[in-house]
Amino acid sequence: MIDSSTIAPMRTVKDIRRDNARSLATDGPAEFARAIESTTQQVNQTIGPNPTRNIGDLLARRIEAAYGKTIGWLDVDHTKPAFESEKSVDKAALIPQSESPKTDKVVAAKLTSPQRLRAALGPMNLSAETLAAVAKIGVDVSSQWLDGEGPEITLVQAVAIQNTYGVNAVWLTKGKGEAGVAVRFNDEFRPFPITNWKPIPVVGMAQLGDDGHWADLEYPVGHGDGYVDFPSRDPDAYALRCAGDSMRPRIRDGEYAIIEPGHPVEPGDDVLVRSKDGRVMIKTFLYQRAGRIHLISVNETHPPVIFEADEIDRMHFVVATARASMFRPGSAD
Missing domain, CATH: 1.10.260 (434 Repressor (Amino-terminal Domain))
Structure with a gap:
């Protein structure tokens, strides 16, 4: 009779995976955990002396990738003779022996x-x-x-x-990072739509030089001498036709400045300034100090302009400019 005590128990794939993974952890669980980007606790739970977890497919593939093994390597029973293990393993799926470094510690x-x-x-x-x-x-x-x-x-x-x-x-x-790509770049192009387009009423003109006296027409908000289509959230937005060259090349003669009076003004912003004596001009707000407002022109041939704060009737934010071809005659209603 055959002594059943001498028959080795059948080894499952889970057992084979665990034994083969242990063969890679020659430098200890901490180093093995670092190689597979896991924790020492998780390593001890899977390949430690008293494992409580099996090596699932995802973890198996991660171990194989970290150590340069082909997919399915952990499932091969390397304890069997070569002629036995070759029966269940596709040779084409394995890296040839000549390619594998001599040490079992193979990283990508x-x-x-x-x-x-x-x-x-x-x-x-x-x-x-x-x-x-x-x-x-x-x-x-x-x-x-x-x-x-x-x-x-x-x-x-x-x-x-x-x-x-x-x-x-x-x-x-x-050989750095993960084998898989975290972000793919063939996603469908879905740009954000530009909303809030509306007719911006043109209410007058602004002189871009320093000594002009252009007075806006003072149309009620929502009405004006024609309009320009532009996206704006400011319900009081209006446009002015610009004349002069002090803001070239940023604003050219004949273009339209889009003004948002509800937008706060910061140093460096382009602004529409209307003085109490009737002058209307577009400049760059430089700073305010000691009750005086300092403005400059983009065109350096024009000198800076300084106003006392109480000389200014309004100073509004210029959000953008529109080409002359965007002007539409008639009411903005």
Whole structure:
């Protein structure tokens, strides 16, 4: 009779995974945890002396990627003789022995880029022709890559592979980071729409020189001498036709300044200034000090302008300019 005590218990895939993972953790659980970007506690729970958790598929693939193993490596019973294990393992899915470093401690950074490509794309069973078309290389080179051999992969080639197969280009060329791509760049282009377009009434003119006396027409808000279409949230927004050259090239003669009186004014903003003596001009607000407001022109040939604060009737924020062709005659209603 056969002594049943001498028969070794059947080893499951879970047992094989655990034993093979332990064979990689030769530097201790802390180093193993660092390599697979996990914690020592989780490592002890899966491959420690008294494990309480199994190595699931996701964790298995992460371990294999960290140590440069092909997908399914953890499932192979390496304790069996070679002729037995080869019956259940597809040789084409394994990195050839000549490619594997002698030590079991194999991290992605120690592999060549063709070896990393083989580890990532091997399970896809790609043809050399397909890979060659994606990476814009010869079929002979792509065939070498699929075998884990050949020249190193350039960044341009790696990006092409990343865009098609989702393999991280940095991981592929440098062995750093994760093999998978966290963000894909082929998302549908969905720009944010520009809303709040409305007719902005043109209420007068502003002189861009320093000594002009252009008076706005004082139309009620919402009415004016024609209008300009422009997106604005300010219900009191209005437009002025500009004359002069002191703000060139920012504002050209004949263009329309879009004014938002409800917008706060900060140093460096373009502003519409209307003095109490009737002058209307557009300048850049420089600063206010000791009761005096300092304004400058973009065009340096025009000198700065200084007003006493009590000389200014209004100073409104200029949000943008519109070309003369955007003017529409008639009511803005």
